[in-house]
Structure formats: structure tokens, C-alpha cells
Amino acid sequence: MRFHLIAAVLLAGAALPAAAQERPDVEQRIERLEQQLRAVQRRVFPGGAGAQPVEPEIRPDTTPATARPSTGSAVGDLTARVDALEAQLAGLTGQIEENANRGRQMEATIARLREETVARLDRLETPRVQTAAPGPAAAQPPAREPVRIAATTPEPAAPAPAPAAAGDAAEEAYNAGFRLWEARRYEEAQTALQAVAERYPRSRWASWASNLAGRAFLDDAKPATAARILLANYQTNPQGERAADSLYFLGLALVSLNRRPEACRVYDELARVYPNMRDWLRTRLPEARQNARCAAAGG
Numbered sequence: 215m216r217f218h219l220i221a222a223v224l225l226a227g228a229a230l231p232a233a234a235q236e237r238p239d240v241e242q243r244i245e246r247l248e249q250q251l252r253a254v255q256r257r258v259f260p261g262g263a264g265a266q267p268v269e270p271e272i273r274p275d276t277t278p279a280t281a282r283p284s285t286g287s288a289v290g291d292l293t294a295r296v297d298a299l300e301a302q303l304a305g306l307t308g309q310i311e312e313n314a315n316r317g318r319q320m321e322a323t324i325a326r327l328r329e330e331t332v333a334r335l336d337r338l339e340t341p342r343v344q345t346a347a348p349g350p351a352a353a354q355p356p357a358r359e360p361v362r363i364a365a366t367t368p369e370p371a372a373p374a375p376a377p378a379a380a381g382d383a384a385e386e387a388y389n390a391g392f393r394l395w396e397a398r399r400y401e402e403a404q405t406a407l408q409a410v411a412e413r414y415p416r417s418r419w420a421s422w423a424s425n426l427a428g429r430a431f432l433d434d435a436k437p438a439t440a441a442r443i444l445l446a447n448y449q450t451n452p453q454g455e456r457a458a459d460s461l462y463f464l465g466l467a468l469v470s471l472n473r474r475p476e477a478c479r480v481y482d483e484l485a486r487v488y489p490n491m492r493d494w495l496r497t498r499l500p501e502a503r504q505n506a507r508c509a510a511a512g513g
Contacts, residue, residue: 243296250303254310384414388423395426400434403427408443421447421454429463437470458488462495462502469506478508 387410394403407430410423424447431440444464448457461484468477481503484491491499 243300247296247299247303254303254306384410384417384419387413388419388426391423392426395430395433398433400430403430404434411447418455421451421456424451424454425456425460425463428460428467432463432467432470437467440464441467441471452487458484458491458495461488462499465502465506469502474506474508477506478503481506481508 387406391403391406391410394400394406404427407423407427411420411427414420414423424443428440428444428447431437431443441464444460444467447454447460448464451457461480465477465480465484468474468480481499484495484499488495
């Protein structure tokens with residue numbers, strides 16, 4: 215019996231150093247995992263890592279006793295938990311990398327959409343230069359119907375400029391812009407006429423100036439800008455003396471942008487809102503509707 219007790223003591227003394235060797239290795243793995251989890255949480259919760267403790271990421275092992283591998287020692291159970299934590303950390307790291315890749319793809323998509331939008335706007339604003347081709351090519355029908363801009367007609371945009379009444383600065387400024395437009399100095403006319411509308415918004419000449427500014431952009435092959443100015447003149451001052459004209463030229467600008475259905479709706483509104491429009495518009499509206507391929511009026 216004495217020899218049995220001595221052997222048991224010797225075996226226990228030999229097992230203690232082995233357990234002491236296993237525990238530091240496990241503790242090192244746990245410390246390394248905690249550091250890695252803190253680094254991951256700093257990436258997931260930027261600026262709030264201090265408020266996100268490591269403990270929520272480390273869950274006690276809830277595996278049923280029947281399913282948990284039994285090692286027969288506390289060190290074995292702890293090692294199994296460390297292995298589970300390492301697997302959880304690897305999965306979380308992979309998810310973060312996947313989310314970062316998706317973020318980069320979304321940024322690239324947004325940048326591409328922004329570039330495409332800018333390019334479309336530039337194409338709308340780019341003047342279309344028409345060149346006459348000699349020979350048989352001149353007889354070929356154009357790809358798009360030419361837009362008849364009223365600037366080429368003898369009808370003036372306003373009464374022939376005459377000396378303004380004494381003290382009427384708005385009329386004088388409008389007449390100056392009119393002369394620039396009449397001389398086809400469109401860029402200068404655009405600046406001068408828009409300045410009139412901004413400086414004298416309550417003057418009757420504000421409606422005239424905004425309308426002629428839109429026509430100047432239309433004559434300058436910038437239908438997108440013309441459409442914005444003409445629509446604003448109609449919406450902000452529908453009782454203005456040239457609000458109806460702005461609807462008419464807005465339709466021409468939309469046809470030039472190949473937006474014929476919208477142009478037809480504009481012509482319909484012109485006829486509905488201004489049934490007593492001036493004769494100059496009334497005689498030209500049917501041809502404008504035909505160029506826009508609108509249905510028959512009232513149909």
C-alpha cells in the first residue's frame with residue numbers, strides 16, 4: 215500500500231508541470247484573441263472602440279454537455295473555447311473585408327454615374343454645327359427635323375426699340391439687350407437680358423427680357439438652358455406680357471432636345487391657358503405642333 219501511495223504522488227508531481235505548461239500557452243492565445251477582437255471592433259465601430267467592450271464578443275460556451283467534447287480537464291475545455299473564438303474572429307474579419315469590397319464597388323458605381331450625367335449635360339449644351347455637304351449628300355433628308363427658331367422670322371421680339379420714356383431704366387436696358395440679340399451677338403445678349411430680369415423683377419419688361427434671353431440661348435444652340443429660362447419665365451410670371459411666348463419657344467426647345475411628347479404637352483397648355491394669345495403665336499402654333507408630331511388639337 216505504501217508503494218501505491220508513493221507512485222500516485224510521483225505521478226501527480228509529473229502531471230502538474232505539464233498542466234502548468236499548457237495554461238500559459240492558452241493564456242497567450244486568449245490575450246492575442248482579445249487584442250485582435252479590439253482591433254476588429256475599432257474598424258467596425260470607428261471612434262467608439264472604447265464604448266464597445268470585448269466581453270460581448272466572447273460568449274461562454276453554451277454547447278450542451280452531451281455535444282461538448284470532454285477532455286477531462288479545465289485546460290482542455292478552455293482550449294476548445296479558444297478554438298471557437300479564433301473561428302469566430304476569422305469569420306468576422308472575412309465579413310469586414312467583404313463589406314469593404316462592396317463599399318469600393320458602390321463608390322465606383324456612383325463615380326461612373328456622376329461622369330455619365332455630366333457627359334449627358336455637356337452633350338445637351340454642346341452647339342450642333344450644321345455644315346452643308348455638296349453633291350448628292352445635300353439631297354439626303356436630315357437625321358432630325360430642323361427646328362424653326364423664330365429669331366429667323368421678321369417678327370421682332372418686342373416693338374422696334376425706340377427711345378425709352380424718361381426715367382424708365384428697365385426699358386432702356388431691355389432695348390440694349392434687344393439690339394445685341396438682333397445683331398446675333400447672342401452671348402452678350404444673354405448676359406444683358408438676364409441682368410434686366412434680375413434687376414427689375416417687378417417691371418413689365420422683366421417678362422420681355424426673360425423671354426428674349428431664352429430665345430438668345432435657343433438661337434445659340436443651347437436648348438437645355440433655353441428651356442430652363444423659358445419655363446421659369448412662365449411659372450414665375452404667368453400674367454407677364456411674354457409668358458405665352460415663353461411656352462411657345464419652350465416647345466421649340468424641347469423638340470430640339472428630341473423630347474416631342476413633352477413639347478406637345480407644352481403646346482396643349484399654351485392653347486388652354488392663353489386662348490386669346492396674340493395672332494403671331496396663333497398662326498405659328500399649328501406648324502409647331504406638326505413639327506413636334508402632336509396629335510390634332512382637341513383630339
